Amino acid sequence: MKKVLFFTSLFTMFGSSLAFSMSETPKSKVLEIPQETANGIAFPVNYQGWDTVAVSYREDNQTLRAIIGNPQAIKAIENGLTNPWPNGAVLGKLVWKARQDTHWKAAKVPDKFIHAEFMFKDSERWADTKGWGWARWVGLDQVPFGKDAESAHSTCISCHTPVAGQDWVFTQPAVMPKRIP
Secondary structure, eight states, rough: OOOOOOOSHHHHHHHHHHHHHHHTHHHHHHOOOOOOTTTTTOOOOGGOEEEEEEEEEEETTEEEEEEEEOOHHHHHHHHTTTTTTTTTTTEEEEEEEEEESSSSSSEEEEEEEEEEEEEETTTTTTTGGEEEEEEEEEETTTOOOOOOOHHHHHHHHHHHHGGGGTTTOOOOOOHHHHHHH
């Protein structure tokens, strides 16, 4: 089985854009830890060090996405164990509105930050929600999405139904060059 190793240059690129976007807000806003979602999920404060899994662009809503994974998710990818994903894997998606780059007209780059969403795999804790804890925080203020636990999960599950056979995950990990020691 081919072992795929990941590096963080794409995340660094997207992270720089996020830092730029966040610099438009007062520092006190940037440093606040978002509230838990209605379904009791806490925002993963250490996500900035996670590796890139893939990037995507959605034509329907003109958004760019950086998909990241915690160390357990990256290990699962490297070992080809993503259907199902192992307990402890967390996938994140950082979403920006896309805009045309001012210096390179053919390029789309991040603009306004839209939301951060995460999927937490725990087949026992989240048995009633397809083995995943679903969470989203909206805008730079990172306002928790969903008025209650049911709405927080059901919105995500209904969107992910087409990929139920892929353990509810849309993203296929991107093949990346081997990390040079």
